[in-house]
Amino acid sequence: MMHSIRSIMRTLTLTVSMIALLITTSPAAFAAEKTDFKLAWTIYVGWMPWDYAAASGIVDKWADKYGINIDIVQVNDYVESINQYTAGQFDATVMTNMDALTIPAASGVDSTALIVGDFSNGNDGVVLKGDKTLKDIAGQQVNLVELSVSHYLLARGLESVGMSEKDVKVVNTSDADLVAAFSSDTVTAVTTWNPLLSEITAQPNTSEVFDSSMIPGEIIDLLVVNTETLEANPKLGKALTGAWYEIMATMSGTDAAATEAKTFMAEASGTDLAGYDAQLASTKMFYTAAEAVAFTHSADLMATMQKVSEFSFDHGLLGEGAPDATFIGIETPSGVYGNTSNVKLRFNPAYMEMAAEGAL
Amino acid sequence: MTRIINRQPSRYGRLALGFLPFVILLLVYIVASDARLAENSADKLLPSFQSFADAVVRMGFEPSKRTGEYLLLNDTLSSLQRLMMGVGLSAFIGLVIGVGNGMVPYMRSPLSPLVTAISLIPPMAILPILFIIFGLGELSKVVLIVIGICPIIIRDIQLRTDDLPPEQLIKAQTLGGSSWQIIVRVVLPQIMPRLIEAVRLTLGSAWLFLIAAEAIAATDGLGYRIFLVRRYMAMDVILPYVLWITTLAFAMDWSLKRVSILLFPWYHGTQGGGHD
Numbered sequence: 333m334m335h336s337i338r339s340i341m342r343t344l345t346l347t348v349s350m351i352a353l354l355i356t357t358s359p360a361a362f363a364a365e366k367t368d369f370k371l372a373w374t375i376y377v378g379w380m381p382w383d384y385a386a387a388s389g390i391v392d393k394w395a396d397k398y399g400i401n402i403d404i405v406q407v408n409d410y411v412e413s414i415n416q417y418t419a420g421q422f423d424a425t426v427m428t429n430m431d432a433l434t435i436p437a438a439s440g441v442d443s444t445a446l447i448v449g450d451f452s453n454g455n456d457g458v459v460l461k462g463d464k465t466l467k468d469i470a471g472q473q474v475n476l477v478e479l480s481v482s483h484y485l486l487a488r489g490l491e492s493v494g495m496s497e498k499d500v501k502v503v504n505t506s507d508a509d510l511v512a513a514f515s516s517d518t519v520t521a522v523t524t525w526n527p528l529l530s531e532i533t534a535q536p537n538t539s540e541v542f543d544s545s546m547i548p549g550e551i552i553d554l555l556v557v558n559t560e561t562l563e564a565n566p567k568l569g570k571a572l573t574g575a576w577y578e579i580m581a582t583m584s585g586t587d588a589a590a591t592e593a594k595t596f597m598a599e600a601s602g603t604d605l606a607g608y609d610a611q612l613a614s615t616k617m618f619y620t621a622a623e624a625v626a627f628t629h630s631a632d633l634m635a636t637m638q639k640v641s642e643f644s645f646d647h648g649l650l651g652e653g654a655p656d657a658t659f660i661g662i663e664t665p666s667g668v669y670g671n672t673s674n675v676k677l678r679f680n681p682a683y684m685e686m687a688a689e690g691a692l
Numbered sequence: 693m694t695r696i697i698n699r700q701p702s703r704y705g706r707l708a709l710g711f712l713p714f715v716i717l718l719l720v721y722i723v724a725s726d727a728r729l730a731e732n733s734a735d736k737l738l739p740s741f742q743s744f745a746d747a748v749v750r751m752g753f754e755p756s757k758r759t760g761e762y763l764l765l766n767d768t769l770s771s772l773q774r775l776m777m778g779v780g781l782s783a784f785i786g787l788v789i790g791v792g793n794g795m796v797p798y799m800r801s802p803l804s805p806l807v808t809a810i811s812l813i814p815p816m817a818i819l820p821i822l823f824i825i826f827g828l829g830e831l832s833k834v835v836l837i838v839i840g841i842c843p844i845i846i847r848d849i850q851l852r853t854d855d856l857p858p859e860q861l862i863k864a865q866t867l868g869g870s871s872w873q874i875i876v877r878v879v880l881p882q883i884m885p886r887l888i889e890a891v892r893l894t895l896g897s898a899w900l901f902l903i904a905a906e907a908i909a910a911t912d913g914l915g916y917r918i919f920l921v922r923r924y925m926a927m928d929v930i931l932p933y934v935l936w937i938t939t940l941a942f943a944m945d946w947s948l949k950r951v952s953i954l955l956f957p958w959y960h961g962t963q964g965g966g967h968d
Contacts, residue, residue, distance in 0.1 A: 411922065415922075415925050418736075418737070418925060419737050435924055435925055438734075438736075439734055439735060439736040439737075439924075440734025440736075475828070475909065478920055478923070480923065501911070503911050504909065504910060504911065505828070505909040509819060509820065509823065509908050509909065512819070512823045512824065513828050513909060515824050516824055516826075516827045516828055517827060518828050518829055649923075649924050651734070651924075651926075652746065652750065
């Protein structure tokens with residue numbers, strides 16, 4: 333009897349260690365050189381080119397050139413895609429500068445902004461019901477996705493009229509339900525992004541009282557790559573950057589190819605060419621690598637990241653271990669903001685510079 | 693050689709075997725978490741038990757820096773209030789319509805098909821409609837729970853009422869009982885324990901709809917907190933919250949069972965005592 337129990341225990345111990353081994357052998361554990369990579373993207377005006385990149389074969393072309401494979405995966409849930417990236421399931425993912433700081437970087441995953449794709453220039457906005465100005469928001473409930481860039485935009489907007497978050501009541505509302513929520517009488521103020529924003533402003537009797545064009549260059553859309561993976565595999569950085577700027581060149585043209593590419597992106601994001609062009613109009617796309625490089629090099633980027641860090645710290649997004657906003661170091665070409673010995677987010681223009689010089 | 697189907701574990705053996713899966717899960721977690729933390733000490737996916745303890749102290753026993761409230765207490769009270777209202781309302785409506793449908797053919801004919809149809813609508817699919825009708829406040833969260841579980845309770849109670857032996861009802865009629873008297877004195881006492889049972893079985897769904905409602909629009913609540921901190925992958929908060937929800941749900945199920953045994957011992961007696 334004792335013998336059989338012991339043999340059962342041994343089998344169990346073995347099973348446990350096997351399962352544990354399976355769980356811990358995540359892809360991130362191997363930062364060594366590899367040939368297969370996965371990129372996750374979610375629907376947003378500035379990220380639709382990745383869908384086109386996959387469908388048109390441009391990514392495959394560039395991946396072949398460098399002898400690697402890049403799998404482009406669409407994820408339906410934005411935050412989930414970043415969480416999966418942070419957990420090591422993806423090598424690269426699209427996200428905003430704020431989410432790059434608060435999710436992967438705050439989780440200790442050293443991340444590099446490989447491509448600075450665009451910044452929101454009106455794509456995010458604060459909308460009130462009725463004929464109102466931003467000051468009228470005092471005392472209202474504001475429905476938004478809490479702790480997202482909308483929350484940051486609202487905080488910046490309130491700051492601009494001498495108010496703070498204490499003057500309003502923030503109600504966390506899922507982005508999927510925000511448009512429906514706005515039709516309800518109890519909802520009087522929302523902060524959101526496109527395409528939801530245009531759905532909401534299209535309703536009668538609304539005023540858009542603040543938008544991201546009033547804080548240009550602060551809500552930045554990035555392609556973020558795991559720093560270790562990138563350092564071990566510069567080919568990945570070259571292939572992705574090369575593919576991206578090839579599409580940018582196509583998109584920014586006025587010929588049939590540009591229309592075809594943009595129509596594809598429009599349909600994939602659930603709108604038509606006119607609707608997509610309207611969203612592009614409120615997005616400052618960096619169509620050439622040179623523009624993105626110049627933006628990354630400017631000292632404004634560091635100032636922006638300081639504001640974002642301070643906002644994130646005030647809302648507890650840098651983790652409980654963070655004593656102040658400078659806890660996580662952010663490296664930009666013009667200097668490092670915060671703790672230099674804990675740099676977890678890097679704006680690295682090297683690959684975009686190669687693209688600008690035509691060296692890819 | 694005794695056949696495997698006839699071999700019984702001893703009392704302690706049963707206890708030990710019951711704990712075994714939990715111990716294995718815990719061990720797997722510890723090993724996996726240690727491995728991830730060894731690689732990246734800031735990893736948030738599988739936090740250490742120390743981080744859990746810190747998060748529990750922070751959420752449960754220290755006033756929040758921003759609002760001065762005890763977050764866990766606050767979240768629990770808001771969620772429980774919504775849940776109790778939703779479940780209480782569903783049980784009440786379920787009892788009234790269920791017994792009515794079961795006993796009064798003129799009520800059953802128009803209502804029964806409607807209840808069946810409503811019970812088949814996935815509540816999450818009509819969320820936008822609920823928002824427009826009931827707004828985004830407390831009401832819509834309670835309504836979501838009611839729409840989710842009430843039809844199930846009604847149908848269950850209706851079936852249970854139908855199942856009552858017709859002899860009983862005929863006997864009560866020969867004794868001169870009116871419809872109302874029969875419903876109140878014969879049917880209701882026998883249906884009450886079955887109502888508690890129906891509520892116990894739908895509690896799981898009620899929690900599901902509560903969490904879903906709080907994830908969509910809220911300023912507090914257990915579901916709200918989980919979906920909020922998910923934004924920065926604070927598993928050190930999420931996992932204790934999940935454990936807490938499980939504990940609350942278990943406590944509610946257990947107390948309902950005790951109440952039922954206390955108030956309706958005859959019901960549990962007929963079920964052979966081991967009815968749970």
